[in-house]
Amino acid sequence: MEMPSWSGSPGIEEERAAKMGVKMNAAKWVEHEPLQVVQPRGEAALQLKNITKIYPGTVALQKVNLEVMQGEVHGIIGKNGAGKSTLVGIISGMVAPSSGEMVIKGRNLAHLSRLDAKREKIAIVPQEPQVISDFTVAENLFLGDYPRRGPCVDWPEMFRRAEGILRRAGLNINVRAKGEDLSISEQQLLLLAKACYVEQAEIIILDEVSASLSHDDEDIFFTLLGEQKRMGKTIILISHRTDDILRVCDRVTVIRDGRSIKTIPCEGLDRQQLSALIVGDDVGGAQRIIAGSPRSKAEGEVVLKVEGFTRAGCFENIRFVLNKGEIIGLAGLRGSGRTELLKSIAGIESRDAGTLEIAGRRCTVASPSQALERGIVYLPEDREKEGLIAGLSVRENLVLNSLSQISKVSLIDRKMEDSLVSKLIEAFGIVTATPEQEAGQLSGGNKQKVVVGRISAFGPLVYLLDEPTRGIDIAAKDSILRNIRDRLAAQAGVVITSPGLDDLLLVCDRILVLFKGRIVAEFERAEFNEGRIFMAMQGELGNQIK
Amino acid sequence: MSKKLKIELFLLDNLIWVLVAIFFLFNAVVTPNFATARNIINILYHSSIMSMLVLGEGLILIIGNLDLSLESILAFAPGITMLLAVKWLPGVFGPVSCIFITLLVGALIGLFNGILISRVQVNPFLQTLSMLIMLRGLVLFMVPFSIFPLPETYAYLGQGWVFDRIPAAILAVFVIYIGFHFVLQYTTFGRKYMATGGNPKASFVSGINTSRMIIIAFVLSGLLAAVAGLLAAGRQGSVNNSMGTGMVMLAFAGAILGGASLEGGKGTPVGMLGGAILLGMISNSLTLLGVQATLVYATQGALIFLAIIIDRLRIYIRSRLLHQEQLRKLALEQGKGDSF
Numbered sequence: 001m002e003m004p005s006w007s008g009s010p011g012i013e014e015e016r017a018a019k020m021g022v023k024m025n026a027a028k029w030v031e032h033e034p035l036q037v038v039q040p041r042g043e044a045a046l047q048l049k050n051i052t053k054i055y056p057g058t059v060a061l062q063k064v065n066l067e068v069m070q071g072e073v074h075g076i077i078g079k080n081g082a083g084k085s086t087l088v089g090i091i092s093g094m095v096a097p098s099s100g101e102m103v104i105k106g107r108n109l110a111h112l113s114r115l116d117a118k119r120e121k122i123a124i125v126p127q128e129p130q131v132i133s134d135f136t137v138a139e140n141l142f143l144g145d146y147p148r149r150g151p152c153v154d155w156p157e158m159f160r161r162a163e164g165i166l167r168r169a170g171l172n173i174n175v176r177a178k179g180e181d182l183s184i185s186e187q188q189l190l191l192l193a194k195a196c197y198v199e200q201a202e203i204i205i206l207d208e209v210s211a212s213l214s215h216d217d218e219d220i221f222f223t224l225l226g227e228q229k230r231m232g233k234t235i236i237l238i239s240h241r242t243d244d245i246l247r248v249c250d251r252v253t254v255i256r257d258g259r260s261i262k263t264i265p266c267e268g269l270d271r272q273q274l275s276a277l278i279v280g281d282d283v284g285g286a287q288r289i290i291a292g293s294p295r296s297k298a299e300g301e302v303v304l305k306v307e308g309f310t311r312a313g314c315f316e317n318i319r320f321v322l323n324k325g326e327i328i329g330l331a332g333l334r335g336s337g338r339t340e341l342l343k344s345i346a347g348i349e350s351r352d353a354g355t356l357e358i359a360g361r362r363c364t365v366a367s368p369s370q371a372l373e374r375g376i377v378y379l380p381e382d383r384e385k386e387g388l389i390a391g392l393s394v395r396e397n398l399v400l401n402s403l404s405q406i407s408k409v410s411l412i413d414r415k416m417e418d419s420l421v422s423k424l425i426e427a428f429g430i431v432t433a434t435p436e437q438e439a440g441q442l443s444g445g446n447k448q449k450v451v452v453g454r455i456s457a458f459g460p461l462v463y464l465l466d467e468p469t470r471g472i473d474i475a476a477k478d479s480i481l482r483n484i485r486d487r488l489a490a491q492a493g494v495v496i497t498s499p500g501l502d503d504l505l506l507v508c509d510r511i512l513v514l515f516k517g518r519i520v521a522e523f524e525r526a527e528f529n530e531g532r533i534f535m536a537m538q539g540e541l542g543n544q545i546k
Numbered sequence: 547m548s549k550k551l552k553i554e555l556f557l558l559d560n561l562i563w564v565l566v567a568i569f570f571l572f573n574a575v576v577t578p579n580f581a582t583a584r585n586i587i588n589i590l591y592h593s594s595i596m597s598m599l600v601l602g603e604g605l606i607l608i609i610g611n612l613d614l615s616l617e618s619i620l621a622f623a624p625g626i627t628m629l630l631a632v633k634w635l636p637g638v639f640g641p642v643s644c645i646f647i648t649l650l651v652g653a654l655i656g657l658f659n660g661i662l663i664s665r666v667q668v669n670p671f672l673q674t675l676s677m678l679i680m681l682r683g684l685v686l687f688m689v690p691f692s693i694f695p696l697p698e699t700y701a702y703l704g705q706g707w708v709f710d711r712i713p714a715a716i717l718a719v720f721v722i723y724i725g726f727h728f729v730l731q732y733t734t735f736g737r738k739y740m741a742t743g744g745n746p747k748a749s750f751v752s753g754i755n756t757s758r759m760i761i762i763a764f765v766l767s768g769l770l771a772a773v774a775g776l777l778a779a780g781r782q783g784s785v786n787n788s789m790g791t792g793m794v795m796l797a798f799a800g801a802i803l804g805g806a807s808l809e810g811g812k813g814t815p816v817g818m819l820g821g822a823i824l825l826g827m828i829s830n831s832l833t834l835l836g837v838q839a840t841l842v843y844a845t846q847g848a849l850i851f852l853a854i855i856i857d858r859l860r861i862y863i864r865s866r867l868l869h870q871e872q873l874r875k876l877a878l879e880q881g882k883g884d885s886f
Contacts, residue, residue: 348751372753386751389744391811400741401752403734410734433871436555441865441872454752 044103045070045203045234046091046122051100053086055443060086063100064260066253068203073225073235075245075266077278078255084238085127085471087255088207091236092124093117123194123201127208129187133180138162140179141194169193170220184335185214189221196228203234210244212335215538222248240500242271242278254278301325302360303493304376304462306345309354314340315517318354322462322493327484329504330497331537332514338497339381341514342464345495346378347371359461375461377401379451379468381497383444387451390440394432395421397439397450401458424453427487429479445476452480456488463488465496469503481507501530501537515539554867561860562804562820565853569824573831580834587713593826594715595620595777597819599793600800601726602770604818607801608730609743609763610810611663611670615655615677616797619771620790621689622681623651624779628693641699649772655681656768660761678794685787694784703773704780715777719819722773727815739763744811799850800825803857824853 048066052059061083068074078084089095091102093112102109104120112122131140138158139146147157162175171189173182182190188209195201213221225248228235239245245252246266253263254277262277301324309318315337322328330338343349345356347365356365358374365371368378380386389397398421399406406416421435428449432442439450452468468484469477485507488494498504504511505528513521513536521536523529557564574581599616606613627648631639639647659677662668706714730736741749742759750756779785804821806813828849832842 346751367755368751369753369755377753378751380748380751385745386748389741389748389811391744391807391809392740396737396740400737400749400754403737407734412732412734412737414732431872431875433868433875437868437872438865441868 043070044068045105046236047103048087048091049101049103051087051090051097051102053083053090053095054098060258061090061097062258064255064258066091066260067263068234068236069251070234071229071232072250073229073237073248075249075252076236076238076255077240077242077245077252077274082255082278083258084240084255085207086258088124088205088238092122092205094124121200121202122205123199123203124205124207125188125191125195125209127211129184129191129212131179131182131187131190133178135179136175137166137173137177137179137182137190138175140190141165141175141198143194145198165193165197166190168197169224183214184212185217188212189217189224192221192224196224196233201233203236204228205236205238207238208240209237210239210241242274246271246274303358304345304495305357307355307357309341309344309351311340311344311349311351313517315344315514318519320512320519322495324461324491324493325489326510327489327494327496327508329508329511330495330514331501331504331511331533332497333537336514336537337517338514339466342378342466342495342497345371346376346464348378372401372458372460375492377455377458377460377463379455379463379465381466381470383448383451383470388439388447390438392439393436394425394430394439394442394450395435398424398435398454398457401454405457420457424457428453428456428483443476445472445480448472448480449476452483452488456483459491461492463492463494463496465494467497467499469498477503501533505530505533513537551867551871555864558860558864558867560817560820561857562817562824565803565856566820566824566827569827569831573827577831577834580831585830585834587716589826589830590716590719590823591713592830593822594713594719595774595781595790596793596796596800596825597719597723597822598770598774598777599790599797600804600818600822600825601723601815602767602774603794603797604801604804604806604813604815604821605726605763605770606767607743607798607806607808608740608810608813609760610746611760611763612674612798612808613659613764613767614671614674614794615659615681616767616771616774617790617792617794618678618681618685619652619655619768620775620778620793621685621785621787622655622775623648623772624775624785624789625685625689625693625787626651628696628779628785629688632693641697644697644700645703645776648776649769652768652770652772652775653765654768656764656766656771657761659768660764663764664757664760682791689785689787692784692786696779696783696785700776701780701783704777705783706780715781718773718777722770723815723819730815740811746810796825796846803850803853805857825850 044067046066046068048064051061051064051066053061064083064087066076066087076084076087086095090097091112093114093116096111102112104112104116104122109116112120117124132143135143138161141162142158146153147161148154149157159175166173166175169189169192171186171193173186173190179187192204192206192209195204210218210221225235225237229248237245237249246269249266251263251265252269252274254261254274256278264277302321303324304322306321307319310316318341320328330341332338340349344351344354345365347367347370356363358376363374365374365376371378384390389400395417399417402420403412406413406420418435424430425432425435430442430446430449430453432446439447442450448468448470452465455463463484465484465488468480472480481503484494484496496504496508509525511523511528511533512519513523513533515537516539520539521533523533570581579585599620602616603613627644630647631644655677659670659673662673663670703714703718708714708717730739738749738754739759739762741752742754742756746756749759775789778789782789800821801813801818802808802821803824804813804818806818825846828846829842832845833839837845
C-alpha cells in the first residue's frame with residue numbers, strides 16, 4: 001500500500017502563514033486534510049527482530065521484537081529498569097545491540113549508527129534535554145544547520161524562522177532567550193519542535209518526555225503530537241505513565257525484564273489492564289516484602305525531627321518527625337524539591353532556615369562528615385557520580401563508612417575487614433567475581449547494593465535514601481527494598497524517595513507528598529491509595545495536613 | 547576464585563615489576579657490566595632523587611590533581627635554607643636544623659598550593675604552574691652562584707654511606723616508600739585518601755573531609771620534593787640554581803608507569819618505586835650501551851610510551867578476566883535457581 005504522496009512539511013514561511021490563518025497555498029493544505037485518519041498505514045517504518053543487548057553482568061534486553069507502523073503513535077511502556085532506555089538507545093543509534101537485526105523502511109541493518117539515524121530522519125528527544133545553555137533559543141533550534149548568507153550566519157533570518165517555528169508549535173518562548181533561562185519543560189518542548197520542524201524527522205522518538213513537563217506544557221505537547229500524527233509522522237513514545245500512553249497512542253508495546261511482552265492496540269484498553277501487563281506476576285513478589293515484615297509503628301522513639309526547613313526556591317517550611325523503625329516515603333515529581341531537602345538535612349547543601357533534632361538533641365549539621373558523626377547517612381540519587389567510587393574495589397567501597405569499626409588506632413585490621421565485607425556481600429546478595437573487583441565494573445543493581453551495603457554497615461540512626469531503586473533491574477530492586485525494610489529500618493529511621501510510587505507503596509509506613517517545595521499531603525499506610533497520592537503529587541489535592 | 551586467576555591478577559596488578567624484571571634480565575644478557583652489584587647500586591643511587599619526585603607526583607595524581615612545581619621546590623627549599631644559614635643569619639642554624647628548615651619550606655609551599663587549590667578552587671595546573679615559574683625565578687635571582695661547601699651532616703643523605711656499603715640515599719628511598727605504602731594500604735587515612743582520589747564528590751557526600759585530604763596531599767608532595775632537594779644538594783656537595791630543571795615531566799612518567807592515572811584514585815607507592823627504577827634502568831642501560839647522550843632522552847620517551855601502551859593492555863585484560871569470572875558466577879547462581 002502506498003503512502004499518500006505528501007512528503008515533508010511545507011516551507012517555514014507557509015507554516016507561519018498557515019498558523020496565522022493566512023492561506024498562502026490553499027491546495028496544499030486541502031490536500032492533507034484526509035490524512036486526519038489516525039489508523040496505522042500498514043507498512044512498517046521500523047522493525048526490531050530478536051534484539052539482545054548484554055552489558056557486563058546484566059542482560060538488558062533479551063530477544064526483543066518491535067514493529068512500528070508508518071504513521072502511528074507507538075507507545076513503549078515498562079517499569080523503571082525494564083530495559084526501555086537501552087531500547088531507546090538502540091533505535092536512536094546510540095547503543096549497538098549485541099545481536100539481532102533492525103529493519104528500517106525495508107532496509108536490513110545489523111545496527112544503526114547516529115549518522116544512519118540522521119539519514120533515515122529518525123530524531124530523538126532525550127529524557128535529559130541537551131540544550132546548550134549559552135546559546136539562544138534560535139541557535140539551539142538550528143544547531144548544526146544555521147540559516148546562512150554566504151559564509152556568515154544570517155541572524156535576522158534565523159530569528160525570524162525560529163519565531164515562526166515556535167509559534168507554529170504553540171510555544172511561547174522568546175527566541176533570543178538563552179538556553180539556560182528555559183525550564184526543563186520548555187527545553188523538552190524546544191527539542192521536540194526542533195525534531196518536528198527543523199529536522200523534519202519522519203520517526204520521532206520521545207524518551208520519557210512527558211515526565212518532566214509542567215501541566216500547561218503537557219497540553220502543548222499533546223497538541224503538537226496530534227498535529228504531527230495528522231501529518232503522517234511516525235512517533236515512538238516511551239513512558240512509564242499509563243495515562244500518557246492511553247491518551248495518544250495507537251498501539252503500545254509492553255517491556256518487562258528486558259523482554260517485549262506484548263504489542264496491543266490501545267483502543268478499548270484501560271489503565272488497569274495495561275498496568276497488569278506492565279507489572280506482570282511481579283505483584284506477588286513485591287507484596288511479599290510487606291507480608292514478611294509486619295509493620296511496627298515505632299513506639300515513641302523519635303530519631304529525627306525536622307522543623308521549619310526552608311530554602312528559597314526549593315522547599316519551604318518542611319516539618320516532619322521520623323521514628324525509629326519507621327519508613328517515610330517522600331513522593332513528589334521531579335523538581336518538587338525532594339533531593340534538595342534530603343541533601344540539606346544531610347549537610348551537603350545549605351538551607352536558609354530550619355532546625356534539626358537528632359535522637360532528641362538539637363544539633364547543627366554543616367557538612368556530610370558532621371552528619372555522619374551525628375548518625376545521619378545519605379544515599380545519593382546519582383549513584384555513579386556521588387555514590388560509588390568506581391576505581392576502588394568492592395571491598396574498599398563497602399567499608400568506607402565504617403573504617404573505625406574495623407581498625408585499631410587507625411590501623412586497619414584485615415581480618416575484621418574481610419569478615420565485614422563477606423557479611424555484607426552475603427546479606428545484600430552482591431554478585432561480584434571477587435571482593436577485589438573494581439566496583440565500577442559491576443552491573444547497575446550490584447553497584448547500588450554496594451552503596452546501600454556501605455551506608456548500612458556504618459549503622460546510623462537515620463537513613464536518607466534518595467531514589468535507591470533508580471535504574472536497576474527488578475531482582476536487584478526487590479532485594480534492595482527487602483533489605484531496606486528488614487535490615488535498615490530495624491535499627492533506624494528511614495526516609496526514602498523514588499521516581500515511581502510503586503516502591504513507596506511497597507515499603508513505606510507513611511508517605512509525605514511534596515509539591516513545589518511544600519508538603520501538601522500525608523498518608524498513613526492504611527490510607528494508601530495510588531490515585532489520591534498521585535493527584536496530590538500533581539498539586540490537585542491539598543489541605544490534608546492536620 | 548581459582549588459584550590461576552589469583553596469580554594472573556597478582557601479576558597484572560604488579561605489572562610494573564614484571565616489566566622491571568624483564569628489562570633487567572634482557573639487559574643482563576645484552577648490556578655489558580649491567581648486572582653487577584656495583585651497577586645495581588649505581589642505578590638505585592642515581593634514581594633516588596627522581597624516586598622522591600615520582601612519589602610526590604604519584605601522591606598528587608592519586609588524589610586527582612597534578613603538581614608542576616615539584617622541580618622548583620627541589621631547588622628552592624635547599625636554596626633558601628642555605629642562604630639563610632650562610633648569608634642572612636650566619637652561625638644561627640646548625641646542619642640538623644637546616645635539614646628541618648628545608649623540609650619545612652617544602653611543606654609550606656605544598657600547604658599554600660593545597661589551600662589555594664582545595665579551598666579557593668584554583669585550577670591545580672595553573673596554581674602549580676605559577677609556583678613552578680615563580681620559585682625557579684626566585685632561585686635564579688637569589689642563588690646566582692653555587693653555594694658550597696655544605697655542612698657534612700646536611701649532605702649526608704645525598705653522599706653518605708651506611709655500613710660503608712649502601713648509600714644512605716638508597717636506604718632513605720626504600721624506607722620512605724615502604725612507609726607511604728603502609729600508610730596508604732593499611733590505615734584509615736589511606737583508605738579515605740584513595741577514596742577521595744577515586745571520586746571526590748562521592749567521598750565528600752559519604753562524609754570524608756575531602757579538602758583536608760587534598761591539602762595533606764600537597765603538603766606531602768612538597769615535603770618529598772624537599773627531600774629530593776636534600777638528596778640532590780648532598781650528591782653534588784652544593785646548591786645551585788639549575789637543580790631539578792626538567793625533572794617534573796619524567797616524574798609524571800614514572801608515576802604513571804607505576805600505575806597512577808591522571809583521573810585519580812589509582813596507583814600504589816610500591817608500583818611507583820618500580821616506575822622510578824625502570825626510568826633509572828633505562829637511562830643507565832642506554833648510557834652503558836653507548837647510545838649518544840642526545841638520543842637518550844628521546845629513547846626514554848619512546849620506552850615510556852611503550853610501557854603506557856602495555857599498561858592500557860593490562861587494564862583491558864584485567865577487566866576481561868574479571869568479567870568472565872562474573873559471568874561464570876552468574877551462571878552458577880542461575881543454576882542454583884532463584885537466589886532470593
